[in-house]
Amino acid sequence: MLSAQAAKQAARDSGFGLVGLAAAEPLDSHPLRVWLAAGMHGAMRWMEERIDERLDPGRLQPGCRTVVALGACFLTTAHVRSSPVALYAQGRDYHATMRDRLRRFRRSLLELAPGLRTYSAVDTGPVQERAWAARAGLGWLGRNGMLTTSEHGSNVVLAVMLLDREVDTYDAPISSGCDGCDRCVEACPTGALCAPGVVDARRCLAYQTIEQTTEPFAPELRAHAGRTAFGCDLCQRACPWNGRAHACDDERFLPREIASLSLEELASLAPEQHLLLTQGTAVARAHFDGLRRNALIALGASRAASAAAIARALLGDSSLLVRDAAQWALGQPGERP
Ligand code: B12
Ligand code: SF4
Ligand code: SF4
Known part of the structure; x- marks a missing residue:
């Protein structure tokens, strides 16, 4: 038996500002199964794997007794709120x-428990991180699907x-802060x-700009792309808990x-600049062509005056994704020079 207090202190000393402990009992399978059955995961076929x-957690790590849910606030006062790159x-x-x-x-x-066996996951493991964070009292699941905390919002x-x-x-x-x-x-x-709490990823701009970057941007969503080139924060920006987040x-x-x-x-980046600017950041996930494609779609969607010149310059790009996005951006009505 481990001391909860000692385990939590160790988590805090390791840089996790948020920590909670939940007994390793199976999760309610309904939300995930319904989401998958409806095809809301789109092309993220890996979400269909290792469902059990x-x-x-007992299947993931035989003998598992406890799930430690961990969180870190990523928001700094230097974050660029107007950036086309999502805050996280x-x-x-x-x-x-x-x-x-x-x-x-x-x-x-x-050191506290010699011989202890552990299994860790961040994002890519077969673990429902938000469900565990909610079960362990880190925050509640907001209507936007986000694990939301009273101190840091969903950041x-x-x-x-x-x-x-x-x-x-x-x-x-803990109880939900979404009432009304x-x-x-x-x-x-x-x-x-x-x-x-349910996001249809196929319609989500975060999915389009992070996960679907080797395919053309979904045509029916292009006009709604706003000014986002990597990720989307609109449903979080609207949340009052983020307005007062620490x-x-x-x-x-x-x-x-x-x-x-x-x-x-972003749309006009050269390959070597792209490499220098994105290596070591999550933005690298969109790759060179995916990021330029996203930026062009956002320029077209926001009807920026600058879109036409940039799009014209990229009509002959070597990437089909970029050419397609440039063509689309050029066709958008706007304040063209
Ligand atoms: C696939 C995925 C995506 C997909 C699908 C998102 C989604 N909502 O499902 C896409 C690409 C769209 C995406 C987008 C984003 N993601 Co993402 N994503 C994941 C990933 C890998 C799996 C999520 C998953 O299993 N989805 C399937 C659904 C069914 O499960 P779920 O959302 O976890 O929901 C569970 C509970 O909420 C509950 N539940 C669901 N519905 C309901 C309804 C009711 C009524 C109740 C009671 C319970 C309930 O049951 C579900 C299953 O156990 C997780 C990491 C992980 N391994 O968990 C990160 C994760 C969820 N993403 C994260 C982030 C930061 C984002 C973005 C904010 C990035 C951005 N700025 O663009 C956006 C947010 C979009 C949004 N509003 O959700 C963070 C979220 C942190 C937080 N505070 O919640 C995570 C946890 C990664 C991490 N390690 O920090 N993501
Ligand atoms: S506001 Fe953006 S991140 Fe939130 S669900 Fe809609 S498209 Fe996805
Ligand atoms: S905006 Fe925030 S508080 Fe309001 S319903 Fe959505 S997640 Fe809940």
């Missing part, structure tokens, strides 16, 4: 930061660690929030130069 493990992606890639902290946390736990990234030991005290879920509000649903430009100024999340670029600059 996703829903039951403006600094160093959070996966790397969270993995470093998970390693440190594991080392501390092993937190998550990770989990499974342990093969019980702890002496578990945390309870649906500002996020109203703010979503594509109607992706199809039920409370920034942590954690230096590992400080925005990098990529966050200060305009859509025009």
Whole structure:
């Protein structure tokens, strides 16, 4: 049996400002199964794999007794709110930061409990991170699907660690802070929030700009792309809990130069600039052509006066994705010079 207090202190000392403990009982399978059956995962076929493990930590790590839900606030006062890059992606890639902290946390736990077996995951593992964070009382699941906290709003990234030991005290879920509000649903430009807490990824701009970057941008969503070139924060920006969120100024999340670029600059990047500006950040995931494609679509959607000249210059680009986006941007009505 581990001391909950000691385990939580070890998590905090390792850089996780948010930590909660839940007994490793299976999750309700209904939301995930319904979401998958409706095809809301789009082309993320990997979401169909390892479902039993996703829903039951005991299958993922035989002998698992406890799920430690971990969170870190990524918001700093230096974040660029007008950036075409979503807030969570403006600094160093959070996966790397969270993995470093998970390693440190594991080392501390092993000092407390020699022989302890653990399994860690951040984002890509077969674990429902938001469901565990909610179960362990880190926050509640907002109508926009986000794990939302009273202190930092939804400006937190998550990770989990499974342990093969019980702890002496578990945390309870907290009540929702969404009562009487649906500002996020109203703010979503594509109607992706199809039920409370449920995101149809196929209609989500985050999916289009992060996950679907080797395919043409979905034609029916292009006009709604707003000014986002990587990720989408619109349903979070509308949330009153984010309006009063406390920034942590954690230096590992400080925005990098990529966050200060305009859509025009992103669309016009040269390959070597792209590499320099995106390496070590989550934005690298969109690749060179995907990021330029996203920026062109956003320029067209926002009817920027500068769109025509930039789009014309890219009509002959070597990438089909970029050419297609440039053609589309040129065809949008707007304040053309
Ligand atoms: C696939 C994925 C996406 C997809 C699908 C998003 C989605 N909402 O499902 C896309 C590409 C669209 C996406 C977008 C984003 N993502 Co994402 N994504 C994931 C990933 C890898 C899996 C999520 C998943 O399993 N979805 C399937 C649905 C069914 O599961 P779920 O959302 O976790 O919901 C569970 C509970 O909420 C509950 N539930 C669901 N519906 C309902 C309804 C009711 C009524 C109740 C009671 C419960 C309930 O059951 C579900 C299953 O257990 C997780 C990492 C992980 N391994 O968990 C990151 C993760 C969810 N993403 C994250 C982030 C930061 C984002 C973006 C904000 C990035 C951005 N700025 O563009 C957007 C947000 C879009 C949004 N409004 O959700 C963070 C969220 C942090 C937080 N505070 O919540 C995570 C946890 C990554 C991380 N390690 O930090 N993402
Ligand atoms: S991230 Fe953007 S597109 Fe996706 S649900 Fe939120 S507002 Fe809608
Ligand atoms: S905008 Fe309102 S409904 Fe949506 S997550 Fe925030 S508090 Fe909840």
